[in-house]
Amino acid sequence: MPQSLVGRMLDDLDTPALCIDLDRLQSNIQAIAGLCQKNGIAWRPHAKGHKCPAIAHEQLRAGAIGATCAKLGEAEVLAQNGVHDLLVANLVVGERKWERAAALTRWADPIITIDHFVQAEGLSRTCEARGTRIRVVIEVDIGLDRVGVQPGRDTLQLAQAIDKLPGLKLAGVMGYEGHLLKLPDVAEKDRKIREAIATLVSCKDLLTKSGLNCEIVSCGGTGSMFHTVACPGITEIQAGGGIFMDGMYSDKCGVTDLDFAMSVYATVVSRPRKGKAYLDLGRKSISMELGPARILGYPGAEVRAMSAEHCEVLLDEQSENLKIGDRVRVLVGYHDWTVVLHDTFFGLRGDRIETVWPILARGAMQ
Numbered sequence: 001m002p003q004s005l006v007g008r009m010l011d012d013l014d015t016p017a018l019c020i021d022l023d024r025l026q027s028n029i030q031a032i033a034g035l036c037q038k039n040g041i042a043w044r045p046h047a048k049g050h051k052c053p054a055i056a057h058e059q060l061r062a063g064a065i066g067a068t069c070a071k072l073g074e075a076e077v078l079a080q081n082g083v084h085d086l087l088v089a090n091l092v093v094g095e096r097k098w099e100r101a102a103a104l105t106r107w108a109d110p111i112i113t114i115d116h117f118v119q120a121e122g123l124s125r126t127c128e129a130r131g132t133r134i135r136v137v138i139e140v141d142i143g144l145d146r147v148g149v150q151p152g153r154d155t156l157q158l159a160q161a162i163d164k165l166p167g168l169k170l171a172g173v174m175g176y177e178g179h180l181l182k183l184p185d186v187a188e189k190d191r192k193i194r195e196a197i198a199t200l201v202s203c204k205d206l207l208t209k210s211g212l213n214c215e216i217v218s219c220g221g222t223g224s225m226f227h228t229v230a231c232p233g234i235t236e237i238q239a240g241g242g243i244f245m246d247g248m249y250s251d252k253c254g255v256t257d258l259d260f261a262m263s264v265y266a267t268v269v270s271r272p273r274k275g276k277a278y279l280d281l282g283r284k285s286i287s288m289e290l291g292p293a294r295i296l297g298y299p300g301a302e303v304r305a306m307s308a309e310h311c312e313v314l315l316d317e318q319s320e321n322l323k324i325g326d327r328v329r330v331l332v333g334y335h336d337w338t339v340v341l342h343d344t345f346f347g348l349r350g351d352r353i354e355t356v357w358p359i360l361a362r363g364a365m366q
């Protein structure tokens with residue numbers, strides 16, 4: 001049982017193991033909560049990257065208003081574990097899912113995302129039949145070109161149609177500026193994010209001028225939040241993964257103000273020749289698809305390639321002394337696709353295992 005490792009030391013862990021530096025996690029949580037507070041907006045952190053009720057509660061204690069989820073199943077797991085205000089920032093389609101969404105209103109206060117009348121009508125029918133009412137937000141395409149209704153007239157028409165449906169309560173709009181995270185020019189990134197968010201806020205203005213309720217304007221991710229928080233008219237941000245930090249945020253999105261809190265603890269299993277080592281990691285235990293992985297304490301070692309269970313590291317002079325059996329901490333390239341490979345977070349205070357958190361919503365993809 002992983003819980004029996006509480007109180008033991010890092011070296012007692014077998015590898016690979018997903019580790020969280022609790023001091024850094026808590027300082028990142030405080031930093032994002034403080035950023036929101038300073039800008040007078042709420043924080044509804046995305047839980048897709050941690051899938052862990054214990055971490056959601058750490059965020060709530062720091063002032064988060066609830067959580068954002070990518071899937072209804074994630075919301076159900078968080079609700080079962082006492083998180084109440086849950087935005088499912090994704091489209092929910094089909095009778096089974098509408099039944100589950102309606103059922104979720106009995107023990108939490110979910111918000112479901114809509115970008116077409118078909119989803120609204122189905123959800124409305126089910127909620128009315130079950131004698132309940134559910135909050136909905138309209139997802140607006142603010143340039144990401146993924147899902148979402150077009151801003152302006154299309155958004156207003158959908159809102160007016162939703163407003164007439166029983167069983168639904170129109171709560172606002174959401175959009176994600178995910179297409180702007182990686183712009184290298186900071187001034188251009190700032191300008192484009194402001195424009196995209198202004199489009200979202202213009203939808204809110206349109207709705208409220210037409211007498212429709214729109215108390216929520218939700219947007220923002222870790223790769224954009226330092227710009228997004230200052231945009232007038234938004235009410236909350238969804239930034240989630242910044243609590244862990246990773247290679248994508250640092251190297252691709254230019255995020256500098258957060259600390260790397262997540263690593264995968266690994267063992268050197270082979271030194272086939274000078275300048276090269278293999279770790280017992282691979283695509284089944286860590287993701288570096290969207291950003292680089294790095295070895296803590298060995299800045300000159302390059303994590304070069306991965307297959308399922310092998311991680312090739314090119315060594316420089318300083319790391320050449322790594323030998324078979326040595327343990328290292330590998331900072332992850334992309335936290336989101338790493339967490340889903342594990343059952344458990346090992347929370348470390350220094351080198352001591354202070355807590356073991358099950359990743360309860362792992363696999364909750366329906």
Ligand SMILES: Cc1ncc(COP(=O)(O)O)c(C=O)c1O
Binds near residue numbers: 238239240241
């Ligand atoms: C709807 C939505 N909101 C916010 C985010 C940002 O999440 P994070 O802050 O974890 O990068 C994403 C990322 O994919 C998203 O899809």
